[in-house]
Amino acid sequence: MPTLLLHFPGRRYHATPWGHHVNEGLVEWPPSPWRVLRALISVGYTKLGWRQVPPEGREVFLALAERLPRYRLPGATVAHSRHYMPIGGLRKDGVENTTLVFDTWAQIEGGMLAIDWEADLSPLQTGWLASLVERLGYIGRADSVVVGEVMSAGASLAPGLDVLPCD
Numbered sequence: 001m002p003t004l005l006l007h008f009p010g011r012r013y014h015a016t017p018w019g020h021h022v023n024e025g026l027v028e029w030p031p032s033p034w035r036v037l038r039a040l041i042s043v044g045y046t047k048l049g050w051r052q053v054p055p056e057g058r059e060v061f062l063a064l065a066e067r068l069p070r071y072r073l074p075g076a077t078v079a080h081s082r083h084y085m086p087i088g089g090l091r092k093d094g095v096e097n098t099t100l101v102f103d104t105w106a107q108i109e110g111g112m113l114a115i116d117w118e119a120d121l122s123p124l125q126t127g128w129l130a131s132l133v134e135r136l137g138y139i140g141r142a143d144s145v146v147v148g149e150v151m152s153a154g155a156s157l158a159p160g161l162d163v164l165p166c167d
Helices: 033-047 055-065 123-133
Strands: 003-007 070-073 076-090 096-108 112-116 147-150 161-163
Touching: 033 055, 033 123, 055 123, 123 147
Parallel strands: none
Antiparallel strands: 003 112, 003 147, 070 112, 070 161, 076 096
16 A cells, blocks of 8 residues: 655645636645656656656556545645736836736645555555655645655554545
8 A cells, every 4th residue: 555745845836726726725735646647757758768658657547547646734724926927018008918827725734645545565666655655746736836745554554534536
């Protein structure tokens, strides 16, 4: 049963839920399973030089995609900033045209996000997954910096809120 531990050193997580516009002010917290797997696949292509997913990787991703993970969440609050971005031109009163843009994120209180899959992986597959997780630089938007690891067997999780994603 692999458990991914993600630490957000900047304490911010930026990601817009699927099907929503970035300016709606919504945050996908916790990261959806497809976002996590997509980020790990991206690591393979960008940092390990894959031209295609290797067979051992395919087995790991299929095992993880087979069921929804459980999450242990650190405390987090949704926050945002507002920016009036210039869009060119002047209004009739001579003031520059602007549009309101929201930058919304989850402000993480600290601790680790744990993502736990009930999947049976061999020690070799777990090591292979760990090599991807350890190279993960961000998840969601590029300024959502993470430091990741696969939790060692027998280690205990920090306190937090246990949740399951919706189907």
